[in-house]
Amino acid sequence: MRTRPVTRAAQYVAVLCYLVFLATPLVWLLSSSLKSPQEFASMDPSFLPQQLDFSNFSDALEEQGLVRSMLNSLQISVATTVLVLIVSLPVAYALARFRSRLRPVTNGWILISQVFPVILIVIPLFMILRPLQLTNTIPGVVIVYMVWSMPFALWMLQGYVAAVPRELEEAASVDGASRLRTIVSIVMPLLRPGLIATAMFTFISAWNEFFFALVLLQDPQLKTLPLVLARFVGAEGQVQFGPLAAASVLATVPSLIFFAFLQRRLVSGLLSGAVKG
Amino acid sequence: MYKKLVTALLAAGAAVALAACGGGSDNTSGGDGSGEKVTLKFQSLAFQKTTVAATKKIVADWNAANPDIQVEYVQGSWDSVHDQLVTQFQGGTAPDIIHDESADITGFANQGYLADLTPYLSQQTKDAVPAGVWDTVKSGDGKIVAAPTLLQSYVVFGNSALLKQAGVSATGDSLSWDQLAANAKKLTGNGKYGLGWGLKSPTATVLNLGMNFDGAFFEGSGRDAKAKIGDAELEVPKRIHAMAYTDKSIDPTSLTQSGSDVLPGFFGGKYAMVVAGNYTAQQMAEQAPKGFQWEVLPPLKGTSEKQAANPQTLSVPAEGKHIEQSAKFIDYFMQAENLAAVGQGDWLIPTTQAARDKIQQATGGKNGWTQTLAGGSELTKAPFQSVENYPKWKDQIATPALQEFLANKIDLATLGRKLNDGWGQVNS
Numbered sequence: 001m002r003t004r005p006v007t008r009a010a011q012y013v014a015v016l017c018y019l020v021f022l023a024t025p026l027v028w029l030l031s032s033s034l035k036s037p038q039e040f041a042s043m044d045p046s047f048l049p050q051q052l053d054f055s056n057f058s059d060a061l062e063e064q065g066l067v068r069s070m071l072n073s074l075q076i077s078v079a080t081t082v083l084v085l086i087v088s089l090p091v092a093y094a095l096a097r098f099r100s101r102l103r104p105v106t107n108g109w110i111l112i113s114q115v116f117p118v119i120l121i122v123i124p125l126f127m128i129l130r131p132l133q134l135t136n137t138i139p140g141v142v143i144v145y146m147v148w149s150m151p152f153a154l155w156m157l158q159g160y161v162a163a164v165p166r167e168l169e170e171a172a173s174v175d176g177a178s179r180l181r182t183i184v185s186i187v188m189p190l191l192r193p194g195l196i197a198t199a200m201f202t203f204i205s206a207w208n209e210f211f212f213a214l215v216l217l218q219d220p221q222l223k224t225l226p227l228v229l230a231r232f233v234g235a236e237g238q239v240q241f242g243p244l245a246a247a248s249v250l251a252t253v254p255s256l257i258f259f260a261f262l263q264r265r266l267v268s269g270l271l272s273g274a275v276k277g
Numbered sequence: 278m279y280k281k282l283v284t285a286l287l288a289a290g291a292a293v294a295l296a297a298c299g300g301g302s303d304n305t306s307g308g309d310g311s312g313e314k315v316t317l318k319f320q321s322l323a324f325q326k327t328t329v330a331a332t333k334k335i336v337a338d339w340n341a342a343n344p345d346i347q348v349e350y351v352q353g354s355w356d357s358v359h360d361q362l363v364t365q366f367q368g369g370t371a372p373d374i375i376h377d378e379s380a381d382i383t384g385f386a387n388q389g390y391l392a393d394l395t396p397y398l399s400q401q402t403k404d405a406v407p408a409g410v411w412d413t414v415k416s417g418d419g420k421i422v423a424a425p426t427l428l429q430s431y432v433v434f435g436n437s438a439l440l441k442q443a444g445v446s447a448t449g450d451s452l453s454w455d456q457l458a459a460n461a462k463k464l465t466g467n468g469k470y471g472l473g474w475g476l477k478s479p480t481a482t483v484l485n486l487g488m489n490f491d492g493a494f495f496e497g498s499g500r501d502a503k504a505k506i507g508d509a510e511l512e513v514p515k516r517i518h519a520m521a522y523t524d525k526s527i528d529p530t531s532l533t534q535s536g537s538d539v540l541p542g543f544f545g546g547k548y549a550m551v552v553a554g555n556y557t558a559q560q561m562a563e564q565a566p567k568g569f570q571w572e573v574l575p576p577l578k579g580t581s582e583k584q585a586a587n588p589q590t591l592s593v594p595a596e597g598k599h600i601e602q603s604a605k606f607i608d609y610f611m612q613a614e615n616l617a618a619v620g621q622g623d624w625l626i627p628t629t630q631a632a633r634d635k636i637q638q639a640t641g642g643k644n645g646w647t648q649t650l651a652g653g654s655e656l657t658k659a660p661f662q663s664v665e666n667y668p669k670w671k672d673q674i675a676t677p678a679l680q681e682f683l684a685n686k687i688d689l690a691t692l693g694r695k696l697n698d699g700w701g702q703v704n705s
Contacts, residue, residue: 041564043545059326119360126368135370214357215364218318218372227354234324235355238537238560
């Protein structure tokens, strides 16, 4: 079936509008990172900088230990993501496949755990981690982020496991495959999009998290990226807009790379699932 | 392909987890004052580039001169310090030296989280700070729970060219509120306003400047305090309202903006004057267009030039292992040269006269420093600083009521009633 030229043009316009809508904040951020302090105080702010000023980037990089904080965030986010996937995958499989009285209880707990405000749990958590000497350490933060992300990751993965037809597993069983073999060879490839979506969610939660890191990490060498970004906001609402924008631009790079890497696999995973299903 | 992905994920997870396990450290060192080397964590909230550099230099100088008591600079943030300290006090891991404002640490002091520094601070430091400022950092039983370092006041900034053009000069020791209103009226016209005033969060400004007219707002202290809203307390909002809606010399839209939001209008000539915290001078120095001349007018005066003092402070946790050593560093920080360096960097007023003299000498009083420093002598403790539920009243009652009044939605009598009755609601 051929698309009429008018319809096609309308489609392109719609896609273009959507792209502009998505790209505007990023372009604005990039533009702001290149503006001088005088331009921020102008009564008629321009969308693009009048004169390029790269000092915001040097300020952000030199003064605040931005690179070190990015590496800390990356280390914590990747460790959290990998560990959450490793722990939650078998649990999600068990919850989705085996009927038990525990299932509604577990699902109820998952929902309830999302209701508590952070401030309510941070002090008890702090009291638990302190005797274990896990405050002011990266493993301590990773454990907290795992606990924080796990319920939702379980919830997501459970749905993906449930979506894999049981008949495929039964067919494999009839063909003589053991349960482990069935899971590894049949179920896991179909779960790849779910794993990747869950990884993305977990990574972004850990990458952006502020409050736990603020409370748990005191050592300047261990500060994460959100803590460093907060440094550009002063008392009484003063903000260093230029360096903040520059730091934010730099901060988006690792997550963009991570997403670009995973998104390709997400798409290929969806296709492979479609063929096999 | 899938196996490779799983293997890669597992390998990466193991590698990162192992690396993570080696990444942490708890640097709080030992030392009990018996000659053993001690490392103190000093969480500074210094924000301006200049102040961060000055603070780091103080720490470096101290470390060079005191090999047994090393101070580690830890950068904190004004935005999150309260929540961070709440948790760290509970967990017993607060930094050895805490930088915060006096209004914020009052609650911590009342709960016994802060050490009594009275026996540790030198007499020289005690004598250098006026009694009225020490009052802002004393607990109910008179113990010094922090050292006050820098003060902020509200000042009037003027566009020198527009003031000159209109023949407005303010060169005396003080600027009366009547003069301010007259100047603003004179400077209004041709689509421009005499005054831009960012009063998005009006309570602090109204209560601080209210002291110009002896506005107390509260009688008593703690939970027993009673609201006291009379003519003196309502004088500042009444005058602002009159300038905005009777004289029309304040741009009413500026009243809904934050203090720094009005700066573009000030630089663009839309307002000839703005009222803001004196630290705004730093932004003016950085952001003003080339050739733009600004000045600080003399301190505002009603029946007096008094304003509330809410100093930045340095304090020590009561459970700290090295209270004496921390207090020694605070004593060093309070030396005139050091306070002058951080004060000049932040464009704030040091709490000691010796440090103010150093700034006056270093700057020659230019860029409004003479007027800024002059305001420092009239800063003192305000009654609201001893009232336990003041933050609740401020957020839930005073701010919305003042916003309504400044938006011309309620009259002065209604404002007074809301402020008064609201105290009963939040303090019950």
